[in-house]
Amino acid sequence: MEKNTVELPPTSSVTLRVNGLSRQLNIAPWTTLLDALREHLHLSGTKKGCDHGQCGACTVLVDGKRINSCLSLAVMQQDKKITTIEGLAKEGELHPVQQAFIDHDAFQCGYCTPGQICSVIGLVNEGKAKTMDDIRDLMSGNVCRCGAYVNIVKVAQEALERGEIR
Template sequence: MTQATKVTRTMTGPMPVKILVALKVNGQSRQLMLSPWTTLLDALRDHLDLTGTKKGCDHGQCGACTVLVDGRRINSCLTIAVMKDGANVTTIEGLAKEGVLHPLQQAFIAHDAFQCGYCTPGQICSAAGLIAEGKAKSVPDIRELMSGNICRCGAYPNIVAAIKQVMDAVGDKS
């Protein structure tokens, strides 16, 4: 490498300080000291050992990292954790209550809605958000509103069937 093409990187100024971030994660209050650039995904996985949320593309294109923040589904890989200070975060680990699987978790098992399972936590969290939004009224709606969650194994028919089953059950109760 010639001197003209050599690239050097130097730090100027002090390193950024870590920032205290308070989150309520799966019902538990948590406080974390995080670098300002830490994503919510990395905070969950690396700092809280909640590894159910998956790192897929790290660009917000696959949905493997989907979690619920204040009840809304988001791509945690695109979300800076300090921006969610004070938020209520639900991951796949927080959907089951007192040892009882969430209806979507049960439906995914009943409909064999996964093969490798890598996308499943994001699919289920996204489906929980979808149902809470109340916008999906049909199978085509489910397909469209879940299009941000990729399944490389192609288990889409079973995923849609599982979501529809729970959506119908929720609709029957209202």
């Protein structure tokens, strides 16, 4: 094999605030937030589905807002408060939205669930959903191929009624 002589730009030091902890990484600029979380911080709860912002499996909260971590460069997320599925349970107690997914049987295979949960929390934080149709529209960035939508909508409805998000 020919020796690869392409010179890659150097990695740089990037500090991410994830789930309340400051984490320093040496990463290349093209590392997405999703890859930084999964491959470098080993927080594998956030899932890689399509890697193109279509499925929502990679949804995390940045400063309380839901985003697709696959379409964001980690280097651009410094100094922001990043919350992943691993950061939701507090003192051994599930986050109310996590508990609601269990109570409403709102998942089957579970692959989309971390993204769905972060997205429901983002939905409540945004405060714009007033009707069931609003919920369906504003949750359209999270695909569930098992088709658990009916119960996911129930979770979102309950979360919106409860309102309190931490």
